[in-house]
Amino acid sequence: MELLFKVKQYKKLRSFFLWTITSKKNPRPRLWIRWFVNPFVYKIGKGSHISIFKARLDLFPWHRFEMGKDGIIEDYAVISNGAGDLILGDNCRIGIRSVVLGPVKIGSGCGLGQNVFIAGFNHGYKDASKNSSEQELDRRPVIIDEDTHIGSNSVVVAGVHIGKRCQIGAGSVVTKDIPDYCIAAGNPARIIKTYDFDKKEWIKVPKQV
Secondary structure (H helix, E strand, O other): OHHHHHHHHOHHHHHHHHHHHEOOOOOOEOHHHHHHOHHHHOEEOOOOEEOOOOOEEEOOOOOOEEEOOOOEEOOOOEEEOOOOOEEEOOOOEEOOOOEEEOOEEEOOOOEEOOOOEEEOEEOOOOOOOOOHHHOOOEEOOEEEOOOOEEOOOOEEOOOOEEOOOOEEOOOOEEOOOEOOOEEEEEOOEEEEEEEEOOOOEEEEOOOOO
16 A cells, blocks of 8 residues: 555656556557456456457556456457446457447446447547647446447447447447437437337337437
């Protein structure tokens, strides 16, 4: 605790500490972090599989990464907790070439198709006199509840909450919250069907003008 206090208090010590973990020009964990720290820090459930040599895992020790049991992160996916915690429930699938940047929480039974992009932050741009890369990130967590599936080539923007048992159509751009038991599609995504538990079927939602 005393060491962490000193790191936070002294700018030079903090800069050196960050340099040992990552490079400013290439913001990903250094090899020694990936090999000797991450395997012992992060929780990966029994039966889960990560494509270690093909997926890119940018995991840093200052935020959480948890993956439940029987999940899969497929080839060429990019996973990062650099900006916030990244939590995956049981039986989650992150599809080929999908990108998930925390803060993001994905519930059990969820699946991402190919080339899905989810980010829990935006680059700050309030100060027009500075490059956005020099400004504070606008962090707004993404939450996806259990048993929801996100179609290929979709985008989920920061701050969105998608409910459980939802289906998001391929190529959708989700900019607003989606309630439980909905089918949504389009750019921007809109709800096109909801589930009627009395009729036990999906009911079309009239298009709003």
